[in-house]
Structures are given as C-alpha cells and as structure tokens.
Amino acid sequence: MTIQDSSETPRGEIGPSPREVGPVAEPETKGMSQGQIVRRRFFDNTAAIISLVVFAVIFLLAFTSLGFAGIPGWWKYNHTQFLPVVDGGAPTITGPFSWGDHPFGQDSIGRDYFALTMRGAQNSIIIMLLIGAISGIVGVVVGACSGYFRGWTEAVLMRITDIVIIIPLIVLAAVLGRTVGTSLGAGAAVFFLGVVLGLLAWTGMARLVRGEFLSLREREFVDAAKIAGASNARIIFKHILPNAVGVIIVNTTLLMSAAILLETGLSYLGFGVRAPDVSLGLIISQNQEAFQTRPWLFWFPGLFIVLICLTINFIGDGLRDAFDPRQKKFNPRKAKEADRPVRA
DSSP states (O other): OOOOOTTSOOTTSBOOOHHHHOOOOOGGGTTOOHHHHHHHHHHTOHHHHHHHHHHHHHHHHHHHHSEETTEEOSOSOOTTOOOOOOGGGOOOOOBTTBOOSOTTOBOTTOOBHHHHHHHHHHHHHHHHHHHHHHHHHHHHHHHHHHHHHOHHHHHHHHHHHHHHHTSOHHHHHHHHHHHTGGGSOHHHHHHHHHHHHHHHSOHHHHHHHHHHHHHHTTSHHHHHHHHTTOOHHHIIIIIIGGGGHHHHHHHHHHHHHHHHHHHHHHHHHTSSSOTTSOOHHHHHHHTGGGTTTOTHHHHHHHHHHHHHHHHHHHHHHHHHHHHOTTOOOOOHHHHHHHHSOOBO
C-alpha cells in the first residue's frame, strides 16, 4: 500500500480553495505605505466621503456667508438687522438656484433667518471644534502618561479623572455660562464656553487611551525600543501613540458630535450662547411658540443640527475603518471568486 503525498492533488479532483491555502497579501495594497493604505481605505468608504463633502459645504456656507474674524461675507444681511416682514416671514427659496431675498424666511421681528441659521451654525461648529481639540489633547496626555508610567503617576492622574467625572457637566457649564458669559463679548463668550466644556469632557478619552497604552506597552516592539535606548517620550509618541490613533480619532469624533447636542441643549435652556449672539439651540428656543404657525423656524436649524452630527459620526466611522487593519469591506464578487473551486 502506497501513501500518496498530501501536497499533490490527484488529477480530476478539486484542489484546495484559496482560503485553505492560507493568508495571501492583498495585491491592491502591496508596496504601499501605511499612510497610502489609510487614505485608500478612507476614500473607499462612500458614506464617509459623502459626509465629508456635506460637512465641508456646511462649514464653507456658515463661515463665508456672514464672514468671520473681520472678513466680510457674501450674504447681504446679517443676524442683527431688523427688516420689514414680507409675506408673513415665509421662506422665499424655490430651488437650488432661486433663493429670493429671504431663502429661510424671517422671524417675528424681521431678522433674516438664513443669516441667523448661518451664525448659529458658525458658533456651534466653533464650540464643537474647541471641545474636540481641547478634550482630545488633555485626554490623550493624561491617558498616555497613566497607562505607560503606571505606579504613582497612574494613581494621581486617575484620581483626578474620577474627580472630574463626578462633576455635573451641564450644571457647571450652565453656571459658568451665565455668570462669566454675561461679562464677555459675544465672540469671547462662545470661545469661553467651548474651552470650559473641553476642559470637562476629556475623561472618557483618558480612560480609553489608558486602556490602549496598558495593552500596547507590553508588546514586543516596545521592548525592542527600550533595548535600543529610546527615551520614554519617543516610545510614547513615536511607537505607541500611532498604534492607538484609531481609538483616539473615533472617540474624538463622538465627542464632537455630542458637543453639538450639549451646546444645543444648554443654549435652548438659556445657559449657553446668549443674545444678542445666537446658536442653533438658541434659535429653536426663541421661536418655540411659533412651531404650529411657522414650522420653518424649526426646520432649518434642526436640519443643520442633524446634518452636522450625522456627518461627524460617519466621518469617524470611516476613519476607524481606515486606521484599523482588522476592518475589511465585504466584497461579494471577491468572496465568490475565493470560494470558486480551482481545477487542475
């Protein structure tokens, strides 16, 4: 009795499928750098690209229509002008290229609602970016130091984190927004609110980064860097932090989308951005009594709130899939080709 070599496939029989042979490098990413792979994966995500385009349009529309930092905008009205109410303040927009004098309508005292909505979107985006940047930086620094150094450093930083967590964020922001915001100018009050919320919203980021560093600091490449004589700062910022960037980016985008809702809620209650300046939440609060008679006063600021939150979340999902090599987009055609039997 002869034993047939298992490495050979008898003629006429079906050989092993590509999945049984073992992992094969993807030809489309072969020879590409990590940055090129990340960019390719991100641009392959249709929802993320559409969301990026929509958010870019909202950003440009908000900051160019009324102007920013002393630069004049292209829209003929601003959010403080009182004009005669035309046709009951109904919107005049009839198409994408036919806007009329008041495309979003007017409020009860004659202010142009497009200018109000753009100013509100501008302030909301500024607060969102401030919260994302400040909470991201503080959370990454605290989480990285506590997760890498351990010992008394971790104990002190985590106890500070626990203290900040138990502070009621909405109550403190409301108190500071009412007491300090009234003594500042309109623009300064917006920046102050964003800084305060950013300094209080970093705790979740710190805990996630700490968990990632606790896992990554035990990996072989960290030991190799220590043996090679790399400093702690180089190991943290050059070796460990790039491997945790996926978690950081996703959590930052979630913070930014939550920041829009938090600012909207505070302004709606009268503790966030205050008159004569406006935000999306304050616009809804000022016109809540006209919901049944003039519903467009809710449509446009509410639409911008939803669009900003959705686009930021979809962009975060796309960045997560791009940075995480374990995330793969399912392709039915490639799956059928992989399962197709290979004949001799």
